[in-house]
Amino acid sequence: VCVFETERGPLAVVLVGAILVSGIETVFGGVHTPPYASRIHRTRHDRTFAKGEELGRFNMGSTAIIVAGFPLDFAEAVQPDRPIRMGQALARMPGVIRR
16 A cells, blocks of 8 residues: 555555565565565655656556545546556546646
8 A cells, every 4th residue: 555645635556465466566566566475564664756757557457446535536537357458547536727
């Protein structure tokens, strides 16, 4: 779970490693979930990310869940069973004008 403090409030990205995922890596800490780990590791990193910058990766693919502590308007293209592409807008914060 990666927790971020944003201008609007907290935002969490939950990296879910499914069966056969051989590890989860982040750009700030390397492998966080070694294969078949038996315990949870906690670390704190003070880092900011630019739009579109890589957060991490799954070493075989899996799922990321985004939880926001503030309102979001989800994009119409975000629908069940539709793929999400790199750089695709997922949601917008109400009241924020995009330039």
